[in-house]
Amino acid sequence: MIKAVRGTRDLLPPDTELWNFVDHKVREVFARYNYHEIRTPLFESTELFARGVGEETDIVSKEMFTWEDKARAASEKSQSLTLRPENTAGVVRSYIEHELGRSGLLQKLYYIGPQFRRERPQKGRYRQFYQIGAEVLGPPTAGSELPIRDAEILDMLTALLDAVGLQGWTLYLNSVGCLNCRPAYNQALREALAGVKDQLCADCQRRAETNPLRVLDCKIPADQPIIEKLPKIADYLDDDCRNHFAQVRAILDTLEVPYQINERMVRGLDYYTRTTFEFTHGELGAQSAVLGGGRYDGLSEQLGGPKAPGIGFAIGEDRLVLALQAQLAQALAPLKAFVIPLGAGMNRHALKLTRELRASGITADVGDESFRMKKSFETAEKLGAKFVVIVGENEVQASAFAVKNLKSGEQTTVPRAELTRFLED
Numbered sequence: 001m002i003k004a005v006r007g008t009r010d011l012l013p014p015d016t017e018l019w020n021f022v023d024h025k026v027r028e029v030f031a032r033y034n035y036h037e038i039r040t041p042l043f044e045s046t047e048l049f050a051r052g053v054g055e056e057t058d059i060v061s062k063e064m065f066t067w068e069d070k071a072r073a074a075s076e077k078s079q080s081l082t083l084r085p086e087n088t089a090g091v092v093r094s095y096i097e098h099e100l101g102r103s104g105l106l107q108k109l110y111y112i113g114p115q116f117r118r119e120r121p122q123k124g125r126y127r128q129f130y131q132i133g134a135e136v137l138g139p140p141t142a143g144s145e146l147p148i149r150d151a152e153i154l155d156m157l158t159a160l161l162d163a164v165g166l167q168g169w170t171l172y173l174n175s176v177g178c179l180n181c182r183p184a185y186n187q188a189l190r191e192a193l194a195g196v197k198d199q200l201c202a203d204c205q206r207r208a209e210t211n212p213l214r215v216l217d218c219k220i221p222a223d224q225p226i227i228e229k230l231p232k233i234a235d236y237l238d239d240d241c242r243n244h245f246a247q248v249r250a251i252l253d254t255l256e257v258p259y260q261i262n263e264r265m266v267r268g269l270d271y272y273t274r275t276t277f278e279f280t281h282g283e284l285g286a287q288s289a290v291l292g293g294g295r296y297d298g299l300s301e302q303l304g305g306p307k308a309p310g311i312g313f314a315i316g317e318d319r320l321v322l323a324l325q326a327q328l329a330q331a332l333a334p335l336k337a338f339v340i341p342l343g344a345g346m347n348r349h350a351l352k353l354t355r356e357l358r359a360s361g362i363t364a365d366v367g368d369e370s371f372r373m374k375k376s377f378e379t380a381e382k383l384g385a386k387f388v389v390i391v392g393e394n395e396v397q398a399s400a401f402a403v404k405n406l407k408s409g410e411q412t413t414v415p416r417a418e419l420t421r422f423l424e425d
């Protein structure tokens with residue numbers, strides 16, 4: 001049997017409904033923020049990614065699908081081509097090629113489509129995966145460098161996640177400085193690494209020489225205590241970068257966008273300057289980043305174009321859909337506890353206990369003191385509750401409740417303080 005290639009997968013109904021829902025919702029939000037769609041080719045010349053993303057990154061050094069494309073006619077040359085591992089380099093190439101900066105306005109572009117990286121497949125990590133991304137870039141006279149652009153894009157991200165209904169995300173924010181202040185930080189890192197390099201993994205030993213910033217990306221547990229003690233980038237930002245970051249944060253505070261500073265987040269691509277960010281989600285396990293992005297003020301020039309500072313992000317759509325599915329499953333989670341008020345005056349005690357259970361994450365429902373015991377149990381069974389919790393006069397006084405497992409029939413008295421843990425097991 002011929003199967004889908006490792007790291008690729010078929011998206012089938014009914015899952016495709018959710019994918020289409022997400023696409024539809026994000027297009028609406030992009031339109032409201034005055035973004036327009038760009039579609040760039042699925043493959044580009046290898047040099048674009050080598051120069052744009054960076055030779056020393058994991059993406060370029062080990063994850064790209066690259067092939068030598070043979071000439072088919074005397075007029076053609078053979079060339080090295082690569083399936084796009086990300087879309088920012090392609091968008092900036094297109095911006096340069098079509099002189100999109102000529103209007104003097106900001107270009108606000110979005111894309112939805114597949115990207116390719118030869119990573120080790122696991123939950124939330126595929127070799128063909130989908131990104132929903134956006135880039136805003138333009139000549140400095142259009143205000144492309146200003147902190148309001150950073151804040152606006154983060155504000156749009158909260159609107160995008162809201163529109164698809166994703167809850168429970170965390171935004172991590174950092175500034176990685178610029179071409180002016182990064183060399184001093186790199187130097188400080190190199191010096192600090194010189195003393196401890198031998199204790200680090202082989203990859204880090206190499207990066208310590210070639211691109212020390214990449215050491216901060218290392219995920220090897222044994223390396224972490226050493227990396228934690230390395231110099232922090234925040235201490236090396238020049239005045240302009242520090243000021244830029246402070247303004248971004250001030251606007252976010254006014255917009256009440258919640259974030260946490262993570263000084264180790266340098267991101268896995270070399271083009272970043274100043275603001276970098278990631279949104280994580282607890283349901284995703286090891287691959288917790290649902291999206292990532294940041295500013296890339298020098299990328300256009302690095303690719304031979306005009307000065308065109310910019311900022312953007314890409315949402316991993318596979319991961320967004322996984323998180324939404326987990327949320328949906330949780331919303332449909334079977335009832336954990338049915339609380340039974342036993343006798344007159346017990347409703348208020350029962351409802352208080354139910355509220356406590358719900359507040360600590362337990363799916364719970366509550367009966368009524370006018371129900372007979374038999375009716376209460378029948379209701380609990382019909383609702384598919386795993387446990388019933390009985391709240392009577394004695395229980396309230398003892399602050400311990402009779403809990404019955406409806407499947408096994410086992411009954412136990414559980415102190416109020418231990419109830420949540422007992423029901424969760």
Ligand code: HAM
Binds near residue numbers: 128135290294295312
């Ligand atoms: P990135 O962090 O490499 O950034 O990827 C962005 C998101 O794509 C990740 O947070 C993750 O959700 C998803 N992703 C990456 N690799 C995989 C994979 N193998 N399988 C599934 N999902 C994956 C970029 O790509 C930048 N171009 C983002 C950007 C735009 N920065 C500025 N503008």
